[in-house]
Amino acid sequence: MHLSDLNTGGLVLLGCGKMGSALLQGWLANGVAAKAVTVLEPHPSAWLSSAGVRLNADLPPAPAMVILAVKPQMMGEALPSLQALGGGSTVFVSIAAGKSLAMIEATLGAGTPVVRAMPNTPAAVGQGITALIGNAFVPAPALDLARRLMAAMGETVMLDDESQMDAVTGVSGSGPAYVFHLIEALADAGVAQGLPPQMALKLARATVAGAGALAMAANESPSQLRINVTSPQGTTAAALKVLMDETNGFPALISHAVKAAADRSRELAQ
Numbered sequence: 597m598h599l600s601d602l603n604t605g606g607l608v609l610l611g612c613g614k615m616g617s618a619l620l621q622g623w624l625a626n627g628v629a630a631k632a633v634t635v636l637e638p639h640p641s642a643w644l645s646s647a648g649v650r651l652n653a654d655l656p657p658a659p660a661m662v663i664l665a666v667k668p669q670m671m672g673e674a675l676p677s678l679q680a681l682g683g684g685s686t687v688f689v690s691i692a693a694g695k696s697l698a699m700i701e702a703t704l705g706a707g708t709p710v711v712r713a714m715p716n717t718p719a720a721v722g723q724g725i726t727a728l729i730g731n732a733f734v735p736a737p738a739l740d741l742a743r744r745l746m747a748a749m750g751e752t753v754m755l756d757d758e759s760q761m762d763a764v765t766g767v768s769g770s771g772p773a774y775v776f777h778l779i780e781a782l783a784d785a786g787v788a789q790g791l792p793p794q795m796a797l798k799l800a801r802a803t804v805a806g807a808g809a810l811a812m813a814a815n816e817s818p819s820q821l822r823i824n825v826t827s828p829q830g831t832t833a834a835a836l837k838v839l840m841d842e843t844n845g846f847p848a849l850i851s852h853a854v855k856a857a858a859d860r861s862r863e864l865a866q
Contacts, residue, residue: 599744600627605660610674612637612644615691616665618719620647622748634659655681661742664690664700668864671695675703682708687738689713689745693765694864697731697758709733711742714764717772719749727764729755762865766857774853779804 607628609616612635624630630648637644640651655678662681666674671692678688682704689711690700700710711734715726726746730739743752755761779800786796811818826832839845 598627599623599741599748600629601741602660603627603629603632605658606656607633608655608659608662609633609635609637609649610662610664610678611666611670612640613665613667614717614720615715616663617641617644618722618724618749619663619665619745620644620649622722623745626748658684659686661687661689661738661745663745664688664692666692668692668694671700672703675700679704685709687711687734687742689742691715691726693769694861696865697729701731701733707733709735709738711739712758712761713742713746714761714769715746715749716768722750724750725753725768726750727753727755727761727768729758729761762858762861763854765861766854769861770857774850775804775808 609620634650634653636652687709691713697710697712701708711728711730713726713728715724718724728743746752782800783797786799787793814821
């Protein structure tokens, strides 16, 4: 199935903030007709108002898909208004963190096809990655179409079990914040070594962005890329001796951080 197939069945987007806007821009750029999309958004941006979509209009009787892009705390208020579409052929795709397939299905009606998706904020520049899992009522072609919808913002991975979503939250969902903090810390360290603040920040940003791009483009593993840039007894080796310390270095720190995020994700789902 292709995104243009939605031009017949129709697509509903509930919520069009930063993530919803990133999705909509990707869909329109990949063959979805603006008039096939109904967007429900109480505070539309100027861009959304001029995008040509059906904005805050009546819902189509049986849309192919409904994307739930509201904040998790708004789901309880938003879902009841969509119950008329539940229990049928319409597939619901939720990007709300911590809201389980069972919870969404129970609210919309038994037998409702539901897909959970966890994107991350680099989706705003088309560099996101989204993990997806569907319940037993989602046909394989519809699950693939949901994946294609998310692929409009970057890469996708398909999960084997919903329980993996907590680990995804800890790695890629919350992960951009870890990288932003790395940029902050790297820039601060540069200032401590005598660089002007703006120069240190420019160096840190470009270094992290460039290393990420190289890691994505290279055939070698990240481990091999690290080895390639590390001369024996050189400056990088001196730094890595600190960063790779088993007790106080990156391995332990990142492991603790990801576990904390995953544990919190499990708590929020209760």
